[in-house]
Amino acid sequence: MADLNKVILVGRVTNDFLLQKTKNNISYARNTIAVTRYTTSNTQRVSDFLPFVAW
Numbered sequence: 693m694a695d696l697n698k699v700i701l702v703g704r705v706t707n708d709f710l711l712q713k714t715k716n717n718i719s720y721a722r723n724t725i726a727v728t729r730y731t732t733s734n735t736q737r738v739s740d741f742l743p744f745v746a747w
Contacts, residue, residue: 701744703727721746 703725710722723746726739 701725701742703742706741718747 704727706724706726708723711719712722713719722743724741724743726741728737728739730737
């Protein structure tokens with residue numbers, strides 16, 4: 693497992709996880725997280741929605 697990366701996602705999960713399997717019967721999950729950031733003028737908050745897959 694030395695060739696895998698570790699990622700930490702910080703945000704709000706937007707939906708229930710969608711659990712699926714590949715053709716080779718490997719399980720994975722799909723979802724989206726919402727991450728809030730401020731605009732360049734620091735006066736308005738904007739949310740970005742980032743889809744991800746977890747194996």
